[in-house]
Amino acid sequence: MIAAALFAVLAAMALVLVRALRGPTTFDRLLAANSIGNGAILVLALFGFLTDRPEFLDLGLTYALLNYVGIFAVLKFFRLGSLGAEAEADKS
Amino acid sequence: MMDIVPQIVAGAFLFAGAFFLLAGAIGMNRMPDLFTRMHAASVGDTLGVSLMLIGMVVLGGFTLVTVKLLFLLAFLLFMGPVASHALAAAALKAGVKPILAGKQAGGGKAEGHKPRKKSAARAATSGGGKP
Incomplete structure (x- = not known):
């Protein structure tokens, strides 16, 4: 049961990877990267259950935090052309 | 059990x-x-x-x-x-731009101007989407 779910998640991640490679714009690739990150969290949790080692869940939590922080950083970079350091320096 | x-x-x-x-x-x-x-x-x-x-x-x-x-x-x-x-x-x-932005009369994008609208409509007919 868990192995079947793991294979389903891996298949979904492979399909999303096709979109990440094909995507016409950067935002398509970024959307696919976000989905792949969510799939990786599920793979970590499911693998922890499969091998009876639930400490993989901590890795999953950390991966979720890093994934979203990374997505926002890249989005801000593509929106402003930089990470916004000089804009805040101009303001002050 | x-x-x-x-x-x-x-x-x-x-x-x-x-x-x-x-x-x-x-x-x-x-x-x-x-x-x-x-x-x-x-x-x-x-x-x-x-x-x-x-x-x-x-x-x-x-x-x-x-x-x-x-x-x-x-x-x-x-x-x-x-x-x-x-x-x-x-x-x-x-x-x-969303490819259906030019299709709706008033509910489309606010800044969608004329020449873009035509190409967007053409893309929408080839893409096949919602009415």
Whole structure:
């Protein structure tokens, strides 16, 4: 049961990877990267259950935090052309 | 005997989650546009991930594992819409247009001007979308 779910998640991640490679714009690739990150969290949790080692869940939590922080950083970079350091320096 | 009921419930949740994940992944490859692709991806990212995590909660029982899974679920449910909003706002600001923007009379994009409208309508007829 868990192995079947793991294979389903891996298949979904492979399909999303096709979109990440094909995507016409950067935002398509970024959307696919976000989905792949969510799939990786599920793979970590499911693998922890499969091998009876639930400490993989901590890795999953950390991966979720890093994934979203990374997505926002890249989005801000593509929106402003930089990470916004000089804009805040101009303001002050 | 009492052990098999949570197994069946967890299996049902995991199966439903796998279905939604695969549906979202297939939709991401078939949709014609960035914004429709975001719609397809949100199916997999909310329903698929939540159902799979709920299935693992049922499988885990009342342990620390369940608490961690619920924290993960709450975090994903908070951050998924925020990331989608930021992605759509950044894409609109960078000039990515929805291909159906010129089709509606008044409900389209505010800044969609004439020459863009024509090409957008042509793309929409070839893409085949909603009326």
